Amino acid sequence: MAMATTAPLLGGVHHVAYRCKDAKETVEWYGRVLGMAYTTAFAEDHVPSTGAFDPYMHVFLDAGGGNVLAFFELPNQPEMGRDPATPAWVQHLAFKVADEAALLSAKAHIEAQGIDVLGPTWHGLFKSIYFFDPNGHRLELACDIGTSEQVEQARAVAPAMLEEWAQTRRAPRHAAWLHKEPQA
CATH class of the missing domain: 3.10.180.10 (2,3-Dihydroxybiphenyl 1,2-Dioxygenase, domain 1)
Known part of the structure; x- marks a missing residue:
């Protein structure tokens, strides 16, 4: 049995x-x-x-x-090396920081160590910076910026987005607002 x-x-x-x-x-x-x-x-x-x-x-x-x-x-x-079939930006490890001020402070600190930093990059629900460790691993620091309503909206459309992706292998636009940074 x-x-x-x-x-x-x-x-x-x-x-x-x-x-x-x-x-x-x-x-x-x-x-x-x-x-x-x-x-x-x-x-x-x-x-x-x-x-x-x-x-x-x-x-x-x-x-x-x-x-x-x-x-x-x-x-x-x-x-050690990297998977040559995977772009360097794909495999990474992201750590959370408290807020945008902490993100910008971290960026200044990391750059002061002589490390190249990309960003901040806007992702709709969070902002990030990116850099590499001495082993070639890509790291990300991210701070959440989305409202609870935006987070819930993104969660609500996630199943439909995954289903559309599975069928078309094209970027679904159910949450297109995530890709449009508001004007400062």
């Missing part, structure tokens, strides 16, 4: 893990640029889940709000 199953009740993201070129440089960069505290490290010569010999350093950083960002340094693996 088959056992009935249900989807798990998730309690949030435990951590997100990416690869890095140099664990020490990465920990220092995220501390200096984004203020993340270095919290934990695991280092093994054998991968616990597979038993394979593959020495690694696994570092964990506090990303705020109970969120953890982790990195693996894998010195015995080929040099």
Whole structure:
């Protein structure tokens, strides 16, 4: 007899893990640029889940709000790269900041570190800035700017937009207002 199953009740993201070129440089960069505290490290010569010999350093950083960002340094693996079929702007990690003032302050701080920053970019419900870490990972800082009514409107049209996209592979215009920045 088959056992009935249900989807798990998730309690949030435990951590997100990416690869890095140099664990020490990465920990220092995220501390200096984004203020993340270095919290934990695991280092093994054998991968616990597979038993394979593959020495690694696994570092964990506090990303705020109970969120953890982790990195693996894998010195015995080929040099890390990007998926050549995916544009550099697609794969990224976005962090929330409190408001537009915090976003602009963060931009000034990051640029003062000698890092190129794109934005702020207007997205209707939020504004963002973009930049790259020393490993080539694209990062985004975003602040919410949408009203509760706008958020609800976007949520209400999301199913129709996804269905239209699935059928046409063309950008649906059910929430065209999101793409028109108001005149200052």
